[in-house]
Amino acid sequence: MKIYVDGTLYAKEDAKVSVFDHGFLYGDGVFEGIRAYDGTVFRLREHIDRLYQSAKTIALEIPFTREEMTQAVLDTVAANEKRDAYIRLVVSRGPGDLGIDPANCSRPTVVIICAEIKLYPKALYDSGAPIVTSSVRRIPIQCLDPRIKSLNYLNNIMAKIDARRAGALEAVMLNHQGRVAECTADNLFFIAGGVLKTPDLMNGALPGITRATVLELGREFPMGTEEGNYGLHDLYNADEVFLTGTGAEIMPVISVDGRQIGDGKPGALTKKLMEAFRHRRTRDGIAVPYAAGVAKA
Ligand code: PMP
Numbered sequence: 001m002k003i004y005v006d007g008t009l010y011a012k013e014d015a016k017v018s019v020f021d022h023g024f025l026y027g028d029g030v031f032e033g034i035r036a037y038d039g040t041v042f043r044l045r046e047h048i049d050r051l052y053q054s055a056k057t058i059a060l061e062i063p064f065t066r067e068e069m070t071q072a073v074l075d076t077v078a079a080n081e082k083r084d085a086y087i088r089l090v091v092s093r094g095p096g097d098l099g100i101d102p103a104n105c106s107r108p109t110v111v112i113i114c115a116e117i118k119l120y121p122k123a124l125y126d127s128g129a130p131i132v133t134s135s136v137r138r139i140p141i142q143c144l145d146p147r148i149k150s151l152n153y154l155n156n157i158m159a160k161i162d163a164r165r166a167g168a169l170e171a172v173m174l175n176h177q178g179r180v181a182e183c184t185a186d187n188l189f190f191i192a193g194g195v196l197k198t199p200d201l202m203n204g205a206l207p208g209i210t211r212a213t214v215l216e217l218g219r220e221f222p223m224g225t226e227e228g229n230y231g232l233h234d235l236y237n238a239d240e241v242f243l244t245g246t247g248a249e250i251m252p253v254i255s256v257d258g259r260q261i262g263d264g265k266p267g268a269l270t271k272k273l274m275e276a277f278r279h280r281r282t283r284d285g286i287a288v289p290y291a292a293g294v295a296k297a
Pocket residue numbers: 033156182183184185186187205206207208209210211244245246247
């Protein structure tokens with residue numbers, strides 16, 4: 001495995017970041033999780049845009065243009081000779097001193113890891129997953145906007161611990177007003193009366209790249225789509241529920257807090273969206289510039 005750190009590719013054991021990096025000391029930084037499918041990087045432009053938007057909000061100046069960053073990701077995937085991969089792109093505030101002031105950090109650290117993708121078990125996509133609501137509320141938008149994909153994931157990690165303890169794959173996170181926001185590492189959708197619904201981002205959700213793709217698919221089908229304010233009552237009484245995320249893609253949900261959704265099996269529209277998403281995976285990608293001789297899978 002070759003890992004990109006600040007412009008150089010290192011073997012895994014040699015890829016290192018300073019213990020004075022404020023990404024390590026304070027979670028000061030931003031990141032992206034990206035997929036490559038059959039030699040193309042899915043919606044890379046959108047991921048790079050989201051990274052730069054997150055960085056802008058935390059006043060972190062990335063030392064590359066968007067084009068240079070895009071190329072660095074593509075070159076790292078090419079150097080790893082992988083056609084299918086999970087790519088982690090991290091930009092931290094960089095090494096500084098032990099105070100929190102970012103003014104003491106001279107230059108951001110940029111890391112790109114191109115790894116094997118660890119998928120949820122295939123059987124779960126056929127059977128659907130149970131989820132529960134976490135007691136941990138999503139950080140209010142006035143405190144730390146969840147639209148920022150930052151290196152501070154403790155809020156989500158606390159909720160993930162709730163999910164694990166309850167034997168569930170994911171946990172629903174409500175915002176401080178009790179409205180449904182998203183899950184710990186996935187966006188949340190439901191279908192009611194044939195309309196595809198997902199919480200408005202202002203309820204405290206990450207603008208997921210998969211979320212945006214699914215909303216596009218919904219509009220193309222065509223089916224009604226709605227981004228709104230919802231409570232658990234809406235979820236419990238939905239006809240279908242599913243999660244979306246780069247790792248999960250579209251994961252059907254068959255129960256929420258023990259309330260069965262629909263007939264307790266993945267819903268028909270969810271299955272249609274899963275099928276349509278599969279066709280999108282390679283259509284919406286940027287081709288990886290492999291050296292000659294990298295075999296096509
Ligand atoms: N919400 C959160 C909190 C996330 O961390 C993620 C990404 N894992 C998502 C939603 C899904 O976003 P995407 O579709 O861009 O992976």
